[in-house]
Amino acid sequence: MARRALILVDVQYDFCEGGALAVAGGLDVAHSLAAALRDEEFLSAYDVVVTTQDWHIDPGEHFAAPGEEPDFRVSWPVHCVAESDGARIVDELADAVRGIDTVPVIEVFKGHYAAAYSGFEGVTDDDEPLIDRLRAHGITDVDVAGIATDYCVKETALHAAQAGLRTTVLTDFAVGIRAPDVAELYADGFPAAGVLVR
Structure with missing residues (x-):
C-alpha cells in the first residue's frame, strides 16, 4: 500500500522577501502551505511531513x-547560518507544522559544512539521513514543495526519484528564481527524470 510524505523544502526567511537570497513569492508559498496544513482534508493525504532547512555552520566555498x-x-x-533568524522557517508555516498532531513530522538540516541543495543530503537531529527515516516509515511516494523550484526543490525531487520514490512536485506550493528554467523543468526536465508535476 502506498504511503506518502510531504517534503517542504527550505521555506526559510533568507529565501523569502527581505532575506539574504530572496525569492519573489516565497512568503506567498509559506502562507499557502500553512493554510494547506491546517486543512484536514489536505493533510489526510500524508503519512509523514518533512521540513528541510539550509543550516550552514562552515560551508566553505559555498x-x-x-x-x-x-x-x-x-x-x-552568506545565508541560512545555523541558529540565525534567516535560517528559521517562516513563522506562519512553522506554527502550522507545530500544530500537526496526526502524523509524524521529520526535521532535516543540510549544508552544515558544504553546499547541499537536496533535502536528501541532509540529516535529522540525530544524524539520520532523510531517506533512512522515510524508509523506516514505509514511505513509497513523496510530494515536494517549497523554495526554490529550480534549485533545492529540483534537487530534492530528483534525488527522491533516484531513490525509487514516486515523486511529484506541487506547482501551487513551489516558487522558483528564473521563470524560463522553471518552465523547462515542468515541461521537460522533471518528466524526463520520472518526476510528476501537479
Whole structure:
C-alpha cells in the first residue's frame, strides 16, 4: 500500500522577501502551505511531513569569500547560518507544522559544512539521513514543495526519484528564481527524470 510524505523544502526567511537570497513569492508559498496544513482534508493525504532547512555552520566555498562577489552558481552570499533568524522557517508555516498532531513530522538540516541543495543530503537531529527515516516509515511516494523550484526543490525531487520514490512536485506550493528554467523543468526536465508535476 502506498504511503506518502510531504517534503517542504527550505521555506526559510533568507529565501523569502527581505532575506539574504530572496525569492519573489516565497512568503506567498509559506502562507499557502500553512493554510494547506491546517486543512484536514489536505493533510489526510500524508503519512509523514518533512521540513528541510539550509543550516550552514562552515560551508566553505559555498559562501563567497569576504570582499568577493558570489557567482550565484557555486558561491553565494552568506545565508541560512545555523541558529540565525534567516535560517528559521517562516513563522506562519512553522506554527502550522507545530500544530500537526496526526502524523509524524521529520526535521532535516543540510549544508552544515558544504553546499547541499537536496533535502536528501541532509540529516535529522540525530544524524539520520532523510531517506533512512522515510524508509523506516514505509514511505513509497513523496510530494515536494517549497523554495526554490529550480534549485533545492529540483534537487530534492530528483534525488527522491533516484531513490525509487514516486515523486511529484506541487506547482501551487513551489516558487522558483528564473521563470524560463522553471518552465523547462515542468515541461521537460522533471518528466524526463520520472518526476510528476501537479
